[in-house]
Amino acid sequence: MSALSTLLNTYRAASVSEREKGTYFEELICTYLRNEAAYRDLYEQVWSYSCWAKEQGFDGRDTGIDLVAKTKGTGDYHAIQCKLYAENYRVQKKDIDSFFTASGKKPFTHRIIVATTNEWSEHANDALLDQHQTINKIDLQALEDSQIDWSKYQPNQAQVLKEKKQLRDHQRTALNATEAGLKTAERGKLIMACGTGKTFTSLKIAEQLAGRSQRILFLVPSLSLLSQTLTEWTQESAIPLHSFAVCSDSDVGKKRKADDDVVQTFTHELRYPATTEPQRLASEMSKRYDDQHMSVVFSTYHSIDVISRAQKEYGLEQFDLVICDEAHRTTGATFGDDDESNFVKIHDSNYILSARRLYMTATPRIYGDNAKVKAETDNVTLCSMDNEALYGKELYTITFSDAVKRGLLVDYKVLVLAVEETHVNRRLQELFKDSDNQLKVDDAAKIIGCWKALAKQDLTDNLVSDNEPMKRAVAFCQVIEPNHNKKGTHKVSSKNIARMFQSVVESYQASEEIEEASRLICEAQHVDGSMNASEKETKLTWLKADAPEHTCRILSNVRCLSEGVDVPALDAVLFLTPRNSQVDVVQSVGRVMRNAPGKKRGYVVLPVVIPAGVEAHEALNDNQTYKVVWQVLQALRSHDDRFDAMINKLDLIGHDPRKMEVIAITDKVEKKQKRSGGARNKDVGKGEYGIGSKNKYDADGQMTQQDDLTYEVGELERAIYAKVVQKCGNRHHWEDWANDIAKIANTHIDRIQVILENPANTTEKSAFDAFAAELRDDLNDSISNGEIIEMLAQHLITKPVFDSLFEDYSFAQHNPMSQAMQSVLDALQEHHLSKEADTLGRFYESVRQRAEGIENAAGKQKIVVELYDKFFRNAFPRMTERLGIVYTPVEVVDFIIHSVNDVLKNEFGQSLGSDGVHIIDPFTGTGTFITRLLQSGLMTPEQIKKKYKGEIHANELVLLAYYIAAINIEAVYHSLVGGEYVPFEGICLTDTFQMYEKDDLVNELLVQNSARRTKQKKLDIRVIIGNPPYWGCKPEPPKFPSSQLQFGHERV
Known part of the structure; x- marks a missing residue:
């Protein structure tokens, strides 16, 4: 239990009355707003409502407002309600009615609700939408993420703050290279692998290149990333910041296609007040400006019109630096007669006025020559990251492989699970007979493949003592709802996979007579972009939390977990269907490469189904069935030079069990064949049946012992490795x-x-x-x-x-x-x-x-x-x-x-x-x-x-x-x-x-x-x-x- 949770439980237990409990919590939130960097800069003063009312000559009785804060520069008053609920309490509309009534009167211009629960009723949530006055929620996670060291919290005393980060060697090199490059150039690219600290590095670049009295624009693709970035910058800055959050109507509340699964964050879910008005932005920046602070506008790309209008219509000054995060999103095509996408408008120096532009990404998107020729022919403007006129030169790069070599990330291993349909049919007959479920053989086979990988069943004896079952995984599916496709072709549903995962695993384990002690329980939940921020946070908190022994937690989604999700202890990413974008694949794999205590490597799991009665070579000719394998491997080799080298060496030395392994789950058993011993994995493509090998490897992948008798790998594995070389190898390498x-x-x-x-x-x-x-x-x-x-x-x-x-x-x-x-x-x-x-x-x-x-x-x-x-x-x-x-x-x-x-x-x-x-x-x-x-x-x-x-x-x-x-x-x-x-x-x-x-x-x-x-x-x-x-x-x-x-x- 965290220090803050312990503190809140103490309040709940020690308070004689609800009023006393409320007072303790209000004092804590008052301390939070005075000390947390973003609010410390925003607010000139924070009072309890009774003290503020007395100063103003109002009636100080409780009307639902608990605290009042006055903003610096503009002198606006914000009404704040503080609710110390049980974590499983569901907020009802009646709980906030009196607060809305009282705060709807002058002089209040903004509302904040601080609540310790993420459960909100539908009516309570609806009440937050389309309010005349803007509103923000501060949840328990925001309080946990605070700079305040809650273990040392004392009310009405100076608070102990957590230590700030220091630049690591690679970040300092990136800073120096960027500073040198942008001294003479107006644009440049910073390429840093996921998990190597782009956001923190960009803050230090801004402090070095711009600094006090300067203006920065930081652009992100979503409101959730905006919130994360604003929090990190304000907490870690050496120079005090004036922060401004900007969003637009296009960011929030619009219904998207059923299976787009794009993260939707509402403005009230931001931890910080945001504006959608260009005039207000220009006015607030002007009023709060001074020569001791760095003024930073955090905005989504969707809101770029607000920024442009603020400059052109209301006199907002030119920015000294624009930082484009997730810059691969600023690539793409714009047709001659179309308005430019909000993402590509940032390239226009007349649209957004700035002295310099820095484009940051882990996954640069570059279009091939054919695409460029076609774009030219079709009167299409194509933004590709190798276009130096738009993006500038590469100022610094740290690739996935560089980061792994430096110990900044853990390495990953690809597991291809080839599951024979017949094998599954024989073992799950009872489950398929049940008319209450929507289980298809294809789904069941993929679940079994994923379970084999998560349990590390039949894997080559691990190379660095990494033999514990996995504990956390994210699964990517094709659609959210089952039977979404009207044409009748089956698509893998995220909700269905989450619902059926454990039932399939239990039935399979029972049919295989796996001992109780060796069984792995798989708890699965679904998340999608339509859920509110609190629901998504609850799901991620569940995934991050310690699971019971012999239990793995799987969070299933379509796309919303591709970007901006930080779960360092994530063990695996499961691709149950092909992805539409190589960048999505690499971003997702980046999630499992983050360092965590005790973590040896991350796993990329690719389950595929072999139709009944089909020969191996015939099955591999089905491009749709195996598309996920070729696509993911191509994406990895395009962004990881080590993986590219491994793929190109398959025909020379066979597969490297440290990087990739094929698991065949079939009923076939090959006869044993004598094999000569040796100190290396010299016999290309050989191992035990399936992939269970008795070979022992040390940390460097050296084989330290080898049984004289092992099973020949089946034809399926050999066929897949050969096809990988054909489909993914670069035959024109030299x-x-x-x-x-x-x-x-x-x-x-x-x-x-x-x-x-x-x-x-x-x-x-x-x-x-x-x-x-x-x-x-x-x-x-x-x-x-x-x-x-x-x-x-x-x-x-x-x-x-x-x-x-x-x-x-x-x-x-x-x-x-x-x-x-x-x-x-x-x-x-x-x-x-x-x-x-x-x-x-x-x-x-x-x-x-x-x-x-x-x-x-x-x-x-x-x-x-x-x-x-x-x-x-x-x-x-x-x-x-x-x-x-x-x-x-x-x-x-x-x-x-x-x-x-x-x-x-x-x-x-x-x-x-x-x-x-x-x-x-x-x-x-x-x-x-x-x-x-x-x-x-x-x-x-x-x-x-x-x-x-x-x-x-x-x-x-x-x-x-x-x-x-x-x-x-x-x-x-x-x-x-x-x-x-x-x-x-x-x-x-x-x-x-x-x-x-x-x-x-x-x-x-x-x-x-x-x-x-x-x-x-x-x-x-x-x-x-x-x-x-x-x-x-x-x-x-x-x-x-x-x-x-x-x-x-x-x-x-």
Whole structure:
């Protein structure tokens, strides 16, 4: 029980009479109004009614008014009624009649009712609407949220206030970046993930950028958010505020479509007096203005006309700063003949006068090129957040993944529940027979899926000891009322789900004979936007409260809980149907990522139903059934780069049980299959039947033990993972970068050429010439300066890529060609060649994330080959066109290796692993022959070590292929033998055709490469294995006539 509830219970118990109880409460509310920041600034004085009446010469007898407050500046009188009711008391109209009568007389201009119950009768609620005088309710939650430390409350004494927040590191960085950006710019964007403190950060930005005597406009999409923001700003401000709340008729009381489920807040439900009149706003701001306060107008976007009219018609001054919260709502289309939406009007600098505009959101909404072209064609004005003319530059960003890494948010995990219809039908026969309920198989299956997730039934043994059942969840449905759709198609009803949830769970648990101790009770309630603020607050309070043991509470809705709901201890969000907006999805997921004591992670639960008698692959082709899965996953990957990387790695290493898991709830049982042990989750997509796995993971997701026998995952899970890759993976991941990188590569090439052409750059020219001479000596004389410059540009761009992929191997520091290239570039470095490379930061981070978690060599090899094939070939088309690179299928490579081993055994009595058998791949490409040799199983670990150190050799002519071959071979070797990093010294950058034609004449820069070439030429090489270059004597494309080799006919 809270300190305030304890205090109020003391009043109820200790009071001899209702009058005494009322007096105690009136004193408490008087203290509240004098100390709570918003009211402390608003009111000059607060009296008991009897004291005020005596001063005014009125009769001081009780007429229903308990307190009177006088506003600063304007001198208005507000009548206040204080009611200390039991929490379950239902306020009747007769309880407020006398107050309305007395406060309806002069000099009162506004009313406030303070009540400790949220229960109001229909007639009492109706009495609050459409009053000539404005009215506000202050409820128990508002008192709980006060700055006053109620545990230390003493009447008629100075009150102890709670400590104010301090800026955290990321918030201070955001403040500094915004201040710097808006010094010269009029507009800018602040992107901060849900739960990282946007509202508080924006307050400190306003104090820093504007401060005392300045005027701020803070815009929000709803009155509930207005109330929350006004409370936080007034409580946390270091500079005292003059606060003004503005709303309009369009904010309140209008009937919306039955299932819009938009939060409706009435003006009387605000904790603070609000105005709808532009003249009154301008007048009050003028009267209360002084140079010690910051004047802040809190308004909804719907009320923007009130603000504009106050400026244009009644002389309201220009704002120094406008802050647009939930700025993704200000995007969208306006057709040529239409009036602009209230949300997009804020972009017009003539409509709202302000020196600067700051747009804040966790989920920026950006429209694609197709939408922009169509908008232009159709005479539509499109507001997209990548339009810098409207929104300005991105001043600071903290993404979901950044926030998780910094410990500001907990991570989330996606659970896809695939529930077979037949499985449900067999277990819930009695429930379906009951004519009193409206239960459909589809609803029941989804409820069972949700229960499995909430109870954590059959999940992979948890990764960070997170095995307790969930306690709080929010469910998103399609419609509010059952059978709302007139066409007859079934839609998931929020009210029906809430009503039937526990009945379905009980029936299912009984049919499965689940032990009593393991059962989870699911209490479910429904909430929607048509409920008044008190009802919604009651529902949220119920969700936040501690539930009994083995109980999970679910609050079901359609849309009203997507935004502005703060329940830090929320465990899961359940999507029972697709959402209409990616932003809604991400905002909803943001709810489960908030930190709370003991919370390990949040869960995103996606239940889907498999129709009876349908094969897995056929079921997955039903776009409507699985739309919720693809849509939610797409939304998450668009706003979370880590999740995007995980989706794009599914085909490389399988699913990551820390991020996503598929649960099949079916009657099928797969046969057991023996599986090899290991320290990693190496077997892609394998686990127990359903998803119950005996694998144990530590906090980092490392598998610490593995049973020898586990069930194969069923076909349904495999099919879903494969479909996720197809539907949600970015198959153009690397191609998307290639065009940008190609431009930067050309810039590097041009810059290097310009540096070398300048006669003043003698040092740089000497370094380059020395390198070129050795390169021609090691490769062939026909290499031009242009080709060498291109190699340097390739190195400049690709070195960070390899560092990202193989950061543990220190490849760049050990490889001789990499060292030589770097020495030349170091000589050119004072010309700041890396400036262009700085723009590649996002690409390098993308590579790092793509590689993160891929510990097996096969996965990394696949990425390297993919990079080479899709990225390097596109980014460096000249190289590709010149060399006509061709790959040998791995199956063919394996066949050749085993065939050679068989020939060695049969004809020479030796094997590829025998001592003294030197092996060379003279045209190694990306090293496939050597890596497959190491992985072939034809050599013992000891033989592999010996061969790697001195009896395996490889040559390559193309720099990038050489780099990748060296990395691939080293990565495979270390995956097989472990231990400290050992570079592969058997690889040379050389032209195998040319190297035997002459001795090395120069070896000052490429010392190691020359030494390796010389050593190789002296060896007794027994096995030549590989795939010769097809290009040989092919006619060179006309583009590169000078590079055609003239000696191809000399070789077989």
